Amino acid sequence: MAAMKVYLKTVICLIIVMHLLRGVGLCRDDYDYIDITNPFLRKIPIAIPVFKKMSLDHATAKLSKETSDLLSTTLEFTGYFKIMDRDAFLLDPQNAAASSAVKFHNWTSIGAELLVTGGVAIKDNRLEIELRVYDTFKEHMLVGKRYKAGLVDKRKIIRRFCSELIYILTGDRGIFDSKIAYVSTNSGHKEIYICEFDGYNPKRLTNHKSITLSPAWSSDGKWLAYTSYLKGKPDLYIKHLTENRRSVIAKEGINISPAWVPGEFRLTATLSFSGDPEIYLLTGTGKMIKRLTKKRGIDVSPTWSPDGKKMAFVSKRSGSPQIYIKDIDSGRVNRLTFEGHYNTQPSWSPKGDRIVYSGMKQGRSDIYVIASDGQNLVQLTHNEGNNESASWSPDGSLIVFSSTREGPSRIYVMTAFGTDQRRLIAFPGEQTEPQWSPRLSTGH
Amino acid sequence: MRKKLWIKLILLLIIPGLLFTVSCAKKTVTSDTGVTQPIEDEDLKAKDAAEKARQEELARQRAIEEERLREEAARREAARNQFLTQDIYFEFDSFAILPEAQDMLSNKAEWLQNNPDVTVTIEGHCDERGTIEYNLALGDRRAESAKAFLVNLGIAESRLNTISYGEERPMDPGNNEDAWAKNRRAHFVIN
Incomplete structure (x- = not known):
């Protein structure tokens, strides 16, 4: 009986291994031209x-x-x-x-x-x-x-x-049907604009004539959440991009830094109605579900792992702003960043393995990327103005960010390894807070 | 019998009344004679002078009072201006109330106590360094710190609103330490 069990186990293991090998083999055969996980990619x-x-x-x-x-x-x-x-x-x-x-x-x-x-x-x-x-x-x-x-x-x-x-x-459909939302002062006010992935065809989305900030795409690409001072204070707006539907979260204090939960009509945001900026889970129509951070002090800028099981965020709980990861099921919180005294704006990669963020040293912001287990910290921008607001392309191959390297803040793109840095958007005024959309499938 | 008593009573009241009116009329007649005229002139002159002096004194007092009111208004205006223009400043990435800011906040609390009808909004601001969302949260904490300090000094919480502008409304657009120091502030606005 025991021998039979061992035999069965071996067979099952073998079958699994064979399948894995076959999988790898398939990848090799079909996609041996470009391995997008290779940092030393030859063009x-x-x-x-x-x-x-x-x-x-x-x-x-x-x-x-x-x-x-x-x-x-x-x-x-x-x-x-x-x-x-x-x-x-x-x-x-x-x-x-x-x-x-x-x-x-x-x-x-x-x-x-x-x-x-x-x-x-x-x-x-x-x-x-x-x-x-x-x-x-x-x-x-x-x-x-x-x-x-x-x-x-x-x-x-x-x-x-x-x-x-x-x-x-x-082996990936790429970025060609994605868009980028960003903030521009082109009209004299900070408003949200949306352009195609390559900067083509920019269109103004909001016309609030106020301060409008921090666009965040829902994972189906149909909704955009953002902060606006339209009613005189920072409130959260959740807007359908093609239909005339909108919800507003306007609690006392700040209502900021939206981030959608992957695959769900729910989002997280920082609200300070309790007197302290904390991160809350909300429905897509802005109804309160629960509070996710419980430490006194600033908790802001959530970003979700693609499987929706973990949330990275910024907290000042240790004295300086650092990035932490909360495991939603266990509730456990671990600190991710230890280098430097000012690490903010995390963005979780679509493959789930890495987190890109802004780190400040000697008063200057640069983009860093770190594995979600805290290993392999790499600085992606160097000595060229302030570099902030990094956001991944839907296939994880590119990163869009803002930089003051040419004076006013503009939108730039680079590969996930920091190579091929180039300007994407430059209009009069300043452009900040780019957010790459998911793939907006128009049918293939 | 009753009627008689009534008549007596009425007579009692009327006759002295008539006598009184007659005597009054007589006095008026004597005072109207021309003989007393020069004396009256002298009297009037003295009275005029006194009146003039009195008026001048009144005017002087009015002027003093006006001056006092003006000064008080100016003081009030200055106190109000100070309340509005004197921002309290913070260190980088901090929302702790510095000793200097504590004095300013005590002055502000005093002003609020003297002006009990006023409600205010405390704006929290940051310098341009650091990132937009974090600075919105930091500005919120700065405004809340200033509010908590005033509440501890006895100002009703209901009179104090807060709003964070993060790094969106710099006082000084420069990007050097001087400008940054001016931009890390809590600013007071009367509602």
């Missing part, structure tokens, strides 16, 4: 020649240039690729016969590992575009798609194709 050289014009009119020529350039900048934004200079190309696919097979050696010899070819036509005032990506060394097509759409939808098409490609290369 893949990719050649994106101007797409072939399938009709000879001026409009098609213009469109083919626009769409191929858009594909280049969109792919470059991810930080995974080195977009190759078109002047280095040995041949122009524009001149190649439509039916002719790709001559891969023309691309491998200049170092291109991936090649994008495309064909663009305008038919009946509609855009027809065919796009293919080849692995030039393995000499096979990774993805090929044909799209037909209205002329105004060219961005949508390019993004959809980028999403397909990134899925094949990384």
Whole structure:
């Protein structure tokens, strides 16, 4: 009987191990191009020649240039690729016969590992575009798609194709249907704006003509919570982004720093009606569920682990502001940060393994990232103004943040490892508190 | 019998009354004679002078009183201005009431006691260093600290509101220690 049990256990273990191996093997086979967990990621050289014009009119020529350039900048934004200079190309696919097979050696010899070819036509005032990506060394097509759409939808098409490609290369759909909410003083008041992931098409969301702060996306991307002085004091607003629905939490004192619980219509926020700023759990319509912090002194800026089991937050309980993690089931609270005397604004990564935050040393703020077990502290920004309000892209590959490195506060993006820091948004006035949305699925 | 008694009573009342009126009329006549006129002039002059002096004295007193009121109003105004303009300051990342701030708060408590109808809002502010949400919470604590101090000095809690502006409303937009020191403050506003 005992022998039988041991045998069964061994079989079960073996089956599990085999499944695990198979899983790893699958990943290897399908996504061996880009491992987004590798901090020393080598950028893949990719050649994106101007797409072939399938009709000879001026409009098609213009469109083919626009769409191929858009594909280049969109792919470059991810930080995974080195977009190759078109002047280095040995041949122009524009001149190649439509039916002719790709001559891969023309691309491998200049170092291109991936090649994008495309064909663009305008038919009946509609855009027809065919796009293919080849692995030039393995000499096979990774993805090929044909799209037909209205002329105004060219961005949508390019993004959809980028999403397909990134899925094949990384196993994740990427960031192409995400948005960024941020605060700007562009109108003379702090208001909340929303733009696409690459800074395109900024739109003002609020028109409170007051001080409006701290946007927070619900995990389905349908709601935005924020703080506004619309009624003269800092109250919490919970707004549906497409329907005319809104709740307000306007208790005495401050009603600030909203953070949604992943996958739920509930959120946490700091309220000070008790005379002390504490973190509370609220329903999505602003009704009190319970108090989550119980220490006297400041407790602020909650952020949730993706499984919703833990909440990181800032507390002054030890004298200086530090980041703590509360396990919701056990109620246990552990201190996460010990370096420095001013660590605030935590943001939990979508993969759950890391927490990014702002740390201040010698009066200057920089972005740091730390594993959620307190290991592997890394400083991501160095000696360039104040860097604050870090927020992860939905795939965890990029971090958006605010910086005063060029004077007024602007919005910047970098990879999760601190590389490729670049400006995303610069308008008159100052831009602060960027918050990356979850993936706003529009159907794939 | 009764009637007679009534008549007697009425007569008793009327006759002395008539006698009185006659004697009064006589006096008025004598005082109206021209002989006494110069004496009256002299008298009037003296009276005028006295009246003038009296008026001047009154005016002087009125002026003194007005001056006193003006001074008092100015003092009140100054006290009110001091209450409104004198901010109390904090150290970086702290909401502890400093010794200097304690004196200022005692003055403010005194003013509030002298002006029992006034309710105020205490604004908590921070310097630009540090992050927006934390500073909103810190500003809240600063306003609450100042409020608690005044409540301990006997000011009714219901007269004191608080609001935090965090780092959103700096007094001095500079980014140096001088500006920061001015911005870490609790500011008082009369409702």
